[in-house]
Amino acid sequence: MTIYDIAKLAGVSIATVSRVVNGSPKVSEKTKETVRRVMAETNYTPNAFARGLGLGTMQTVGIVCPDVADPYMAKAVSYLEKNLQGYGYDCILYCSGYDDADREQAVSLLLKKQLDALLLVGSIFSDEQSAVLTQLREAAARIPIFLINGVLSGDNVYCVLGDDYQAVYDVTEELVLAGKRRILFLTNSSSYSAGRKQQGYEAALAAHQLDVDARLILHCENSIPATRDLLLRQRGLTFDSVIATEDGMAVGALKYAAVCGLRVPDELSVVGYNNSELSICCEPELTSVDNRGELLCRTTIDSLMALLDGQTIPKQQVIKCHLIKRASTDF
Amino acid sequence: MTIYDIAKLAGVSIATVSRVVNGSPKVSEKTKETVRRVMAETNYTPNAFARGLGLGTMQTVGIVCPDVADPYMAKAVSYLEKNLQGYGYDCILYCSGYDDADREQAVSLLLKKQLDALLLVGSIFSDEQSAVLTQLREAAARIPIFLINGVLSGDNVYCVLGDDYQAVYDVTEELVLAGKRRILFLTNSSSYSAGRKQQGYEAALAAHQLDVDARLILHCENSIPATRDLLLRQRGLTFDSVIATEDGMAVGALKYAAVCGLRVPDELSVVGYNNSELSICCEPELTSVDNRGELLCRTTIDSLMALLDGQTIPKQQVIKCHLIKRASTDF
DNA sequence: TTTTCAAATGTAAGAGCTTACAATCAGGAT
DNA sequence: ATCCTGATTGTAAGCTCTTACATTTGAAAA
Numbered sequence: 053m054t055i056y057d058i059a060k061l062a063g064v065s066i067a068t069v070s071r072v073v074n075g076s077p078k079v080s081e082k083t084k085e086t087v088r089r090v091m092a093e094t095n096y097t098p099n100a101f102a103r104g105l106g107l108g109t110m111q112t113v114g115i116v117c118p119d120v121a122d123p124y125m126a127k128a129v130s131y132l133e134k135n136l137q138g139y140g141y142d143c144i145l146y147c148s149g150y151d152d153a154d155r156e157q158a159v160s161l162l163l164k165k166q167l168d169a170l171l172l173v174g175s176i177f178s179d180e181q182s183a184v185l186t187q188l189r190e191a192a193a194r195i196p197i198f199l200i201n202g203v204l205s206g207d208n209v210y211c212v213l214g215d216d217y218q219a220v221y222d223v224t225e226e227l228v229l230a231g232k233r234r235i236l237f238l239t240n241s242s243s244y245s246a247g248r249k250q251q252g253y254e255a256a257l258a259a260h261q262l263d264v265d266a267r268l269i270l271h272c273e274n275s276i277p278a279t280r281d282l283l284l285r286q287r288g289l290t291f292d293s294v295i296a297t298e299d300g301m302a303v304g305a306l307k308y309a310a311v312c313g314l315r316v317p318d319e320l321s322v323v324g325y326n327n328s329e330l331s332i333c334c335e336p337e338l339t340s341v342d343n344r345g346e347l348l349c350r351t352t353i354d355s356l357m358a359l360l361d362g363q364t365i366p367k368q369q370v371i372k373c374h375l376i377k378r379a380s381t382d383f
Numbered sequence: 384m385t386i387y388d389i390a391k392l393a394g395v396s397i398a399t400v401s402r403v404v405n406g407s408p409k410v411s412e413k414t415k416e417t418v419r420r421v422m423a424e425t426n427y428t429p430n431a432f433a434r435g436l437g438l439g440t441m442q443t444v445g446i447v448c449p450d451v452a453d454p455y456m457a458k459a460v461s462y463l464e465k466n467l468q469g470y471g472y473d474c475i476l477y478c479s480g481y482d483d484a485d486r487e488q489a490v491s492l493l494l495k496k497q498l499d500a501l502l503l504v505g506s507i508f509s510d511e512q513s514a515v516l517t518q519l520r521e522a523a524a525r526i527p528i529f530l531i532n533g534v535l536s537g538d539n540v541y542c543v544l545g546d547d548y549q550a551v552y553d554v555t556e557e558l559v560l561a562g563k564r565r566i567l568f569l570t571n572s573s574s575y576s577a578g579r580k581q582q583g584y585e586a587a588l589a590a591h592q593l594d595v596d597a598r599l600i601l602h603c604e605n606s607i608p609a610t611r612d613l614l615l616r617q618r619g620l621t622f623d624s625v626i627a628t629e630d631g632m633a634v635g636a637l638k639y640a641a642v643c644g645l646r647v648p649d650e651l652s653v654v655g656y657n658n659s660e661l662s663i664c665c666e667p668e669l670t671s672v673d674n675r676g677e678l679l680c681r682t683t684i685d686s687l688m689a690l691l692d693g694q695t696i697p698k699q700q701v702i703k704c705h706l707i708k709r710a711s712t713d714f
Numbered sequence: 715t716t717t718t719c720a721a722a723t724g725t726a727a728g729a730g731c732t733t734a735c736a737a738t739c740a741g742g743a744t
Numbered sequence: 745a746t747c748c749t750g751a752t753t754g755t756a757a758g759c760t761c762t763t764a765c766a767t768t769t770g771a772a773a774a
Binding site: 076099105110121128137143144147164165166276329332335 | 401425426428429431432433435436441443450451453454457458460461462464465468473474475476478492494495496497508521576607631634642660661663664665666
């Protein structure tokens with residue numbers, strides 16, 4: 053079934069059929085009617101490739117995220133997809149893994165696909181020299197690129213991110229004001245946002261004339277048992293509170309406290325990040341920073357559409373996080 | 384940059400360039416070399432639409448799932464994507480929502496896209512009359528359809544699913560043998576797999592000459608607070624154990640136990656489903672059925688590839704689940 | 715040297731759509 | 745009746761690739 057068949061059956065030219073398919077106004081109601089009927093009867097679907105060839109777009113954007121199995125990214129992808137759907141766009145998904153080489157490959161594959169935009173979720177590019185970065189900047193020459201919770205300078209590159217610096221600054225300050233002096237900072241990557249979080253932590257301590265004890269900054273995997281075990285191995289280390297850059301690590305800290313018989317929040321306060329389902333699952337429930345994934349995604353898509361519509365949009369949009377207070381802290 | 388430019392620069396015809404791009408063996412090493420060099424220098428990428436038009440495929444499969452934000456489906460999508468990647472296929476994702484009308488729309492949109500296959504995750508079609516079903520069967524005339532954890536008869540439709548019936552049968556039996564007599568069954572949908580789970584529950588009770596008390600079968604949302612509150616509202620109901628068809632509900636039951644001061648597992652045993660991260664997050668940790676999402680997905684993709692390769696594959700593949708025993712039960 | 719044949723390459727016809735431009739048509743103005 | 749106009753429709757030239765078939769080439773066989 054091609055456009056020619058429909059044209060023949062409807063007794064019109066293929067141009068007219070195409071106009072009907074694309075909702076052009078320059079077709080009389082009568083023929084529009086006829087063509088629609090024939091299309092319905094024959095169950096005709098325009099060939100997407102030919103359409104894409106002619107139009108130069110297939111209304112599709114690419115989403116690259118390290119791992120959709122991660123609940124935070126899963127939520128993000130879900131929001132993105134829904135919002136894109138609302139604008140009539142489809143999304144093709146790549147789970148790139150966290151490795152730079154893998155991500156580079158994902159981007160390069162995606163670039164072959166005549167997409168309308170590229171969305172990178174939870175980007176964790178470490179150094180400016182990284183191959184992905186140069187590749188992304190090249191890519192941006194062709195289509196707009198959006199980083200969600202990441203930062204990259206460059207033409208046609210836009211960033212939408214939570215204000216992680218401020219969020220951690222604020223919660224650190226709250227802990228200090230609550231009398232905590234040895235705040236353990238658990239982080240899991242060298243990403244831009246992990247860096248910003250750590251800066252917030254250090255700045256808040258400095259603002260209160262507290263020294264940053266390097267031993268209190270621990271790198272660990274975002275996994276409950278891994279974090280628990282890591283902490284159990286640090287027996288020399290004393291701390292009265294924990295700020296984790298992911299909820300999984302925070303729950304690991306709770307498990308550690310349970311093993312050691314530490315009362316939470318009295319003897320150990322714990323703060324998580326992302327306000328995932330884990331935070332209301334554990335015991336006690338976790339105080340956690342909600343970095344507004346849903347809002348970030350909506351903002352991203354709205355901005356993208358504005359851009360595709362020819363409007364100018366800000367290069368960087370920063371959205372304030374919310375601290376959700378629960379039983380794992382006493383402020 | 385089109386294939387013509389490359390041909391001109393390399394001093395060959397477009398056919399030769401195309402052959403090089405597609406790895407045809409009928410090109411001399413020398414010209415292959417030249418063309419490759421020119422392509423690299425010019426950073427040429429074949430147009431995916433034109434390619435698709437010519438080849439009739441773009442190596443892409445569609446994935447429909449109700450909600451990637453759900454950790455179980457997120458994991459499934461992640462596995463599917465990775466496995467497809469391994470075969471050089473891309474995936475385009477639709478989060479259809481749980482509503483039949485929405486899912487129908489998703490499928491119909493997807494069908495316009497010249498995909499190589501359609502994968503439905505966690506399908507929860509209720510009745511045989513549903514519009515999605517007829518639509519899917521029509522779709523199957525064009526491309527193969529795979530249901531992951533769902534069942535649908537029809538030509539060119541294949542199902543890969545966990546043996547939920549047996550899993551629930553077995554765990555119910557374990558509870559009975561552990562002396563439990565009033566086993567609450569928490570379920571959240573009228574999907575095929577929810578039905579099978581319930582059948583397993585009822586069959587196991589019957590096998591041990593225990594009556595099925597209809598009041599002990601509760602429908603509830605897969606959400607920790609929703610389940611907790613639901614149980615708190617059922618004060619007349621007595622039960623000594625809970626089997627939930629999702630981990631979220633099981634954790635809700637644990638929260639309920641905490642509120643009521645019931646000791647788990649002594650006074651209340653709780654079994655969850657899917658062995659999600661929640662199950663090692665809560666306190667006590669949750670005994671949960673692992674329905675082998677990873678294996679299901681790998682099986683699905685391997686089968687799909689075998690099918691595309693012209694081989695015959697089974698219409699239905701059932702994979703045994705694993706019970707992961709933790710502290711919320713005492714068997 | 716001529717013949718033969720396979721390997722290498724080129725030509726051109728699609729694949730199914732969009733759209734600029736041309737053609738047609740109906741009806742009002744002259 | 746003739747001309748003009750705007751609305752509608754058709755024609756044909758792309759868009760970029762694949763590939764069947766034709767052609768050329770070069771070397772081995774005769």
